[in-house]
Amino acid sequence: MKKRVNIWLVSSVLLVILAVAMALCSTVGVVHFDRESLLASPIFWNLRLPRVVLSVLVGAALSVCGATYQSVFRNPLTDPYVLGISSGASLGAAIAILLGLEAHLWGVGGMALLTALLTILLIFKIASIGNRMHTTTLLLTGVCLTFLITAVISLLMALRQDKMESIIFWTMGSFASASWMDVWIVLPVVVLGILVVLFYSKDLNLLLVGSETAQSLGVEVEKVRRRLLLFTTLMVAFAVSACGVIGFVGLVVPHCVRLVCGADNRRIIPYSIFVGGLFLLLCDTLARTLIPPNELPVGSITSLLGAPMFIYLLYKSKRSI
Amino acid sequence: MIDVQHLDYSYGTKAILRDLTFDIAEGAFTAILGANGCGKTTLLRCISGLLTPNRGTVSIDGTAVSQYTARQRAQKVALVQQHPQTDIEFSAFETVLMGRNPYQHHLQNESQEDWDIVENAMKQTNTWHLRFSLPSQMSGGELQRVMIARALAQQTPVLLLDEPTSNLDIAHQFEIMELLSAINRNEHKTILIVVHDLNLALRYCPQALLLHDQSLLYQGPTPDTLTPDRIRVAFGVRAQNIDGYLRFER
Numbered sequence: 001m002k003k004r005v006n007i008w009l010v011s012s013v014l015l016v017i018l019a020v021a022m023a024l025c026s027t028v029g030v031v032h033f034d035r036e037s038l039l040a041s042p043i044f045w046n047l048r049l050p051r052v053v054l055s056v057l058v059g060a061a062l063s064v065c066g067a068t069y070q071s072v073f074r075n076p077l078t079d080p081y082v083l084g085i086s087s088g089a090s091l092g093a094a095i096a097i098l099l100g101l102e103a104h105l106w107g108v109g110g111m112a113l114l115t116a117l118l119t120i121l122l123i124f125k126i127a128s129i130g131n132r133m134h135t136t137t138l139l140l141t142g143v144c145l146t147f148l149i150t151a152v153i154s155l156l157m158a159l160r161q162d163k164m165e166s167i168i169f170w171t172m173g174s175f176a177s178a179s180w181m182d183v184w185i186v187l188p189v190v191v192l193g194i195l196v197v198l199f200y201s202k203d204l205n206l207l208l209v210g211s212e213t214a215q216s217l218g219v220e221v222e223k224v225r226r227r228l229l230l231f232t233t234l235m236v237a238f239a240v241s242a243c244g245v246i247g248f249v250g251l252v253v254p255h256c257v258r259l260v261c262g263a264d265n266r267r268i269i270p271y272s273i274f275v276g277g278l279f280l281l282l283c284d285t286l287a288r289t290l291i292p293p294n295e296l297p298v299g300s301i302t303s304l305l306g307a308p309m310f311i312y313l314l315y316k317s318k319r320s321i
Numbered sequence: 322m323i324d325v326q327h328l329d330y331s332y333g334t335k336a337i338l339r340d341l342t343f344d345i346a347e348g349a350f351t352a353i354l355g356a357n358g359c360g361k362t363t364l365l366r367c368i369s370g371l372l373t374p375n376r377g378t379v380s381i382d383g384t385a386v387s388q389y390t391a392r393q394r395a396q397k398v399a400l401v402q403q404h405p406q407t408d409i410e411f412s413a414f415e416t417v418l419m420g421r422n423p424y425q426h427h428l429q430n431e432s433q434e435d436w437d438i439v440e441n442a443m444k445q446t447n448t449w450h451l452r453f454s455l456p457s458q459m460s461g462g463e464l465q466r467v468m469i470a471r472a473l474a475q476q477t478p479v480l481l482l483d484e485p486t487s488n489l490d491i492a493h494q495f496e497i498m499e500l501l502s503a504i505n506r507n508e509h510k511t512i513l514i515v516v517h518d519l520n521l522a523l524r525y526c527p528q529a530l531l532l533h534d535q536s537l538l539y540q541g542p543t544p545d546t547l548t549p550d551r552i553r554v555a556f557g558v559r560a561q562n563i564d565g566y567l568r569f570e571r
Contacts, residue, residue: 199427199428200427202422202425202427203427205411205419206419206422208409209406209409209411209416209419210406212371212402213402213406213419215370215371215391216369216370216371216394216395216398216399216400217395217419217420217422217423217475218391218392218394218395218396218422218423219391219422220390220391221391258410262410263409263410263411263415264411264415266430
């Protein structure tokens, strides 16, 4: 019982911190407002607020997916992009940019989503043997597909050098074009996906110990693994389609949480939601405010901030052993 | 308790078990004996439901293992595997607590009852003092006892162990076997254990199953099973029984 109170307590505290951070981050920006004009401004309502919400959603989704993959694949190096969904999405985005669909509403995002979903279908098809999912094959297929698709994208860029810059910029990830529509498209998938992962967080612990152990302790391994992979890959596909490829969050946030609170996924998953959301929110805020009026790529901020923090935590945990 | 009928198992075209039929009485403490590669581990995995036989059935309590859901099965059979994972960052206590998983729903946390059962299992296996240790900080014998504690926490009528004494020194081998004897005696658990040391089996396991050439060579009380003739057939060595102790020669 004691543990349960702690999880709720910590989660509530994190939620409050996240809410305060969201409020603060939406007040800062290139254009300055006083309090009254802020709430009246369309810049606040239609540009900043959706951007803040989207960055939190994507950060939470990527972190939860990373934590899930690290347990399902029993490999600390896996991140949400390991299955090649990001490169699948990038291919779609590149095609959309080459076709000049940027002006259409969700033209690039929609195309990215389409190819990301096709990629998921493809890797699941290849890695399934009967109704079993072979995780090593799944990982290797993902890695291989990533190489293949990256090669195709490079070819496309070489053939159409005039579009190269916008394709590269898309693959670096950005929230600059975030709108409420992005939020409404991404939100249901992320909420549903996170709920599914939370539901199976105890099974994730057992999968982390080993699939045979999990099975002999009463987990329907194949079913659970299939569902988890399905919902997390969908989350990644929608997140990447909305904002491009933002690295590092999904790899490191779960590890940071793990270093602080231990290996229990019943804590790692809920805390990752808040920490991941908060982290990406702060990184995006820095990305758009550090050198106004220009924007920095948010992916580079996540690594610049996150890597030293992670190394510090690793160092600290090493000393405590 | 455990009823095996015409069990066949093969990996691809390679037969591992052929037409195995036997049954194990409730409360029996049985050693599974046989040379390397004769299918002992595969047999345990078929009984625990980790593997599905190609032909034949394994029943526990009158119901085929394949008919149980994973949860129900985990309430009937506990399996202690040969090589416990050592790279896991769950403490011994958390590890044993996982044995309660088959009794909990997805979002349900551990009840006081679960905690008591875990404490009991750990005290019984003399691992309570290790409850905060990680697998990497424990010795082979300690880790093996933690794994047995997890299996006890599952509160199953059947306990399967795959070479729990391999990699242990002689004192720790005795310790594990005495622990299992006590569990068998006090809780009337049906225990099936794969052992390589025939003298260990002779000393602690009243019953034995001797496998040879992918099938059953003999089932019976251990002293009757381990005659020099059968040892010669099953292992290809000569043996002498000297006052209940086996001596081997090539």
